[in-house]
Amino acid sequence: MLFAHHLFVCTNQKSGVGHDVAKALKHALKDQNIKNVRGADGKKLRNAVQECDCLDQCKHCKKGSGAALVVYPDGITYGDVHPKDCAAIVREHLGEGRIVASLLLSN
Numbered sequence: 416m417l418f419a420h421h422l423f424v425c426t427n428q429k430s431g432v433g434h435d436v437a438k439a440l441k442h443a444l445k446d447q448n449i450k451n452v453r454g455a456d457g458k459k460l461r462n463a464v465q466e467c468d469c470l471d472q473c474k475h476c477k478k479g480s481g482a483a484l485v486v487y488p489d490g491i492t493y494g495d496v497h498p499k500d501c502a503a504i505v506r507e508h509l510g511e512g513r514i515v516a517s518l519l520l521s522n
């Protein structure tokens with residue numbers, strides 16, 4: 416199955432916050448019922464979350480208390496993300512196509 420969005424979450428922090436963020440994103444996808452969606456052509460697409468090592472955004476992981484994550488295919492990077500931010504990222508970015516400006520690192 417192809418991806419609608421694929422989120423990669425840095426889990427390279429000592430605090431383990433990246434693991435918590437990835438878990439919260441997966442819960443939000445399920446809670447908001449957008450783990451699987453339909454593309455414009457009607458094909459089934461998946462929104463997925465993947466844990467990964469360093470994304471080269473370390474100042475937003477190692478000095479802040481949150482994690483960095485990148486959303487593909489959009490190429491949007493969020494920083495200092497905490498589990499409490501995940502429902503908004505899923506609802507606004509993945510669900511409504513709006514960037515969560517307060518967490519944005521780049522575009």
Ligand code: FES
Nearest residue numbers: 425470472473476
């Ligand atoms: S440690 Fe998270 S981006 Fe480098």
